[in-house]
Amino acid sequence: DQQVKQNSPSLSVQEGRISILNCDYTNSMFDYFLWYKKYPAEGPTFLISISSIKDKNEDGRFTVFLNKSAKHLSLHIVPSQPGDSAVYFCAASGSTASKLTFGTGTRLQVTL
Amino acid sequence: DTAVSQTPKYLVTQMGNDKSIKCEQNLGHDTMYWYKQDSKKFLKIMFSYNNKELIINETVPNRFSPKSPDKAHLNLHINSLELGDSAVYFCASGVGGTGDEKLFFGSGTQLSVL
Numbered sequence: 001d002q003q004v005k006q007n008s009p010s011l012s013v014q015e016g017r018i019s020i021l022n023c024d025y026t027n028s029m030f031d032y033f034l035w036y037k038k039y040p041a042e043g044p045t046f047l048i049s050i051s052s053i054k055d056k057n058e059d060g061r062f063t064v065f066l067n068k069s070a071k072h073l074s075l076h077i078v079p080s081q082p083g084d085s086a087v088y089f090c091a092a093s094g095s096t097a098s099k100l101t102f103g104t105g106t107r108l109q110v111t112l
Numbered sequence: 113d114t115a116v117s118q119t120p121k122y123l124v125t126q127m128g129n130d131k132s133i134k135c136e137q138n139l140g141h142d143t144m145y146w147y148k149q150d151s152k153k154f155l156k157i158m159f160s161y162n163n164k165e166l167i168i169n170e171t172v173p174n175r176f177s178p179k180s181p182d183k184a185h186l187n188l189h190i191n192s193l194e195l196g197d198s199a200v201y202f203c204a205s206g207v208g209g210t211g212d213e214k215l216f217f218g219s220g221t222q223l224s225v226l
Contacts, residue, residue, distance in 0.1 A: 002154075032211035043116070043202050043217025044155070051212060089155065093211030099168055100215065102155035 003027045004092050006103035013110055019077040021106050023090030026071065030092040033066060034100070035075050038087045047088070048075070080110045115139050118203045118218035125193055126226055133188045133221045135203030143167070143208035144186035145215065146178060149200040158201075161186050162208050190223075198225045 005024045013019045023033075031052050036044035050057040050064045050073070057064050063076045077084055090103040118135040125131050137144060146158040160168035164180040175191045190197060203218040 034212065034214075041219060043204070043219050045217070046214030049212040049214070095211055096209070099157050099160065099170075101157075104153045105155075 001026075002104075003030075004090055004101050004103040006088075006090055006106050008106050009104070010107040010109070013080045013108065015082055015110055015112050016079045019075075019080045019084065019108055019110070021075040021077075021088050021090075021108065023073045023075075023103055024071060025073075025090075025092050027092070027101075028068075028071065029094065030101075031095045032093045033064070033073050034091045034093065035062075035064060036089040036091060036102075037084075038089060038105070044089055077108075080108075082110050082112060084108060085110045114218075116203055116205055116216050116218040118201075118221055120221060121219065122222050122224075124224045124226065127193055127195060129193050130189070130191045131193060131223070132190070133201055133203075133223075135186050135188070135218060137184055137203075137205040137216070139205055139216060140184075141205040141207050141216075142183055143206050144180065144183070145204040145206070146186065146188050147202040147204060147217075149202065149220070151199070155202070159186075159188075193223075193225045195225050198223055 034049040035047040037047045038044040066073045087105040087107045089105045091100045116137045143162045149155045158172045159178045161180045177189045180186045200220045204215040206215045
């Protein structure tokens with residue numbers, strides 16, 4: 001049962017443009033949503049998170065939007081840079097950090 | 113200094129063997145985890161330990177036995193390895209707080225069972 005879904009396995013964006021990565025979830029009990037970024041041969045690194053009581057959180061070039069009624073969140077990267085090329089995992093959590101449920105990831109390629 | 117380090121990075125072994133993966137964190141965190149990324153790229157939690165105590169065991173076969181000698185270490189021992197155990201295993205640590213806390217992951221151990 002896949003509770004967190006990332007339906008786009010890959011995305012290619014030109015440098016300087018906006019990258020939009022999408023994520024859907026099925027469990028309405030999730031309290032937090034997180035994005036992790038992963039480079040090859042490295043572990044995932046935390047990028048940004050949002051609480052279920054908010055609809056937007058921004059950190060520099062990264063903004064996460066949450067639409068609870070649609071059970072959908074998205075990560076916007078503006079402007080995209082070549083160093084942003086990585087796999088992005090959406091994850092969801094309950095009230096404690098005891099268990100993160102991950103999506104399957106979207107590979108972002110930022111081209112020159 | 114690497115915050116979460118796991119060894120070995122690659123592990124190739126025959127079916128039926130027993131192997132261990134070690135993990136250490138120098139962040140002073142109370143909680144450590146093992147995650148498994150299978151061939152379909154799902155990252156799934158296997159175990160969670162808080163201060164050496166098992167908190168989560170996600171229906172992992174009992175061939176997998178985590179061991180936490182102290183809160184900075186969480187090792188994973190796997191008995192009687194099977195082909196289906198081939199995956200990348202990630203260790204992680206965190207303070208064990210609210211659900212939005214960031215976890216720190218090791219760089220992974222790619223296990224190949226032949």
